[in-house]
Amino acid sequence: MSQALKTASAGRLLSDPGLLRTQACIDGEWIDADDGSTFRVLNPANHEVVAEVANLGGAETRRAIDAAEAARHAWAARSAFERSAVLRKWHELILGNVEDLAIIMTLEQGKVLAESRGEIAYAASFIEWFAEEAKRIYGEILPQPQTDRRGIVIRQPVGVCAAITPWNFPSAMLARKAAPALAVGCSMVAKPPHETPLSMLAMAELAQRAGLPAGLLNVVPTEASRVVGEELCSNPTVRKLSFTGSTAVGKILTKQCAGTLKRLSMELGGNAPAIVFDDADLEQAATGVALAKYRNSGQTCICVNRILVQESIYDEFVDELKKVVGTYRIGDGMDESVTHGPVITREALEGIRELVDDAIERGATVAAGGAFGEGDSHFVEPTILCNVSDDMRVFGEEIFGPVAPIFKFGTEEEAIAMANDTEFGLASYVYTRDQGRCWRVAEAIEYGMVGVNETMISSAYFPFGGIKESGQGREGSHFGVEDYLETKYVCLGGLGA
Ligand code: SIN
Numbered sequence: 001m002s003q004a005l006k007t008a009s010a011g012r013l014l015s016d017p018g019l020l021r022t023q024a025c026i027d028g029e030w031i032d033a034d035d036g037s038t039f040r041v042l043n044p045a046n047h048e049v050v051a052e053v054a055n056l057g058g059a060e061t062r063r064a065i066d067a068a069e070a071a072r073h074a075w076a077a078r079s080a081f082e083r084s085a086v087l088r089k090w091h092e093l094i095l096g097n098v099e100d101l102a103i104i105m106t107l108e109q110g111k112v113l114a115e116s117r118g119e120i121a122y123a124a125s126f127i128e129w130f131a132e133e134a135k136r137i138y139g140e141i142l143p144q145p146q147t148d149r150r151g152i153v154i155r156q157p158v159g160v161c162a163a164i165t166p167w168n169f170p171s172a173m174l175a176r177k178a179a180p181a182l183a184v185g186c187s188m189v190a191k192p193p194h195e196t197p198l199s200m201l202a203m204a205e206l207a208q209r210a211g212l213p214a215g216l217l218n219v220v221p222t223e224a225s226r227v228v229g230e231e232l233c234s235n236p237t238v239r240k241l242s243f244t245g246s247t248a249v250g251k252i253l254t255k256q257c258a259g260t261l262k263r264l265s266m267e268l269g270g271n272a273p274a275i276v277f278d279d280a281d282l283e284q285a286a287t288g289v290a291l292a293k294y295r296n297s298g299q300t301c302i303c304v305n306r307i308l309v310q311e312s313i314y315d316e317f318v319d320e321l322k323k324v325v326g327t328y329r330i331g332d333g334m335d336e337s338v339t340h341g342p343v344i345t346r347e348a349l350e351g352i353r354e355l356v357d358d359a360i361e362r363g364a365t366v367a368a369g370g371a372f373g374e375g376d377s378h379f380v381e382p383t384i385l386c387n388v389s390d391d392m393r394v395f396g397e398e399i400f401g402p403v404a405p406i407f408k409f410g411t412e413e414e415a416i417a418m419a420n421d422t423e424f425g426l427a428s429y430v431y432t433r434d435q436g437r438c439w440r441v442a443e444a445i446e447y448g449m450v451g452v453n454e455t456m457i458s459s460a461y462f463p464f465g466g467i468k469e470s471g472q473g474r475e476g477s478h479f480g481v482e483d484y485l486e487t488k489y490v491c492l493g494g495l496g497a
Contacts, residue, residue, distance in 0.1 A: 028214025071215025265473030
């Protein structure tokens, strides 16, 4: 274990130091960058160096792609049952190492240990799910008018897949891309974010221990994201890219992939509304909305971004939300009594502060929180903004921090119009006890996911994804394998007597 990690973890040492991998994983080997360069991973809670990680470039990325290409044929030729067994072993090893993996995640990402443990279990659940789905990739025989032939449809792996993942869910986002890819017989080259590469490297270490053959899961950490990203997007051997991150970067990657017409899965930004009607259970609504707003200190793509509350219950709802926020304790996620950790970087903090300042300048009032750490601190107090309006940046932009603007609406139609007044369409939430309204609103709002009287909607068993500028493709559930499969039609003729 590096000295840096010993210092940062302050007595909470990993029980298996072998999980702290700082080199890249290419073709089953742990390697340094060709030029020996490294980059630092910093703990967002205290700025200590957690580790120095290999800083790869284009040449190493090309070798990773070549290794993935060489390895994929033998893997695809194995039975689905064999692939499933390897994935199941990987799932078991992850669950057997939850504590160490959670410590690594909290040190590099900042989320509190309880959330890190939750994310590890969430990541493992995708691997278990797709280990089962591997056995359920069915073909079809389609009816046709001619009796001397049969039209057969088979499903085949797309080939080498690239994954570019974000820092907010360093393990789960790898799992929900790599597990379906490997389950159906693809191979993968994954680029972790430079802020949080250690979680993915630890997952790759466990995949190796589970018996995943060399070359199937290659991990290319880098600080030169553009160089590695361009290679992954332009290399013709890569047949598919799955990206989770901002809409702005998703658009750039989509353009870069156009030259080789790659298959794309894009899980991009959101601007989730939570609509609270006057017939809702307000305590339940405030608890659910707070969870979805402040989880991971507001840094998830499906975090509530705009709370829309019917005017007759506005003040009552604000009071309920304040009660929940009043129970929070901000600090270093390694401290078990802390409920909310720092945001990822100082730059992120400044971006959130600009949105709050803009709202206040235009007339918003701070009902709770509102403080930002000084100096190089990454801490933002969980904040509630009232008297907000749709001309403020917090209405149209993704906040990605623990700030909750609460807007007023009058009628159901107005709420639907406000919810849809955005280019994004990822997650949305509705609180009402009226069954008819549940259906009407869920069908009328333009989002890939709708939580009705529930905000914890993510799981391995349901399709996660967005519409409009929130992306394309679905992750999780039986839909999650579709993006990794090609459809091939075989016409089997000459069957006449
Ligand atoms: C994300 O923020 O991209 C993922 C959130 C989740 O899976 O719940």
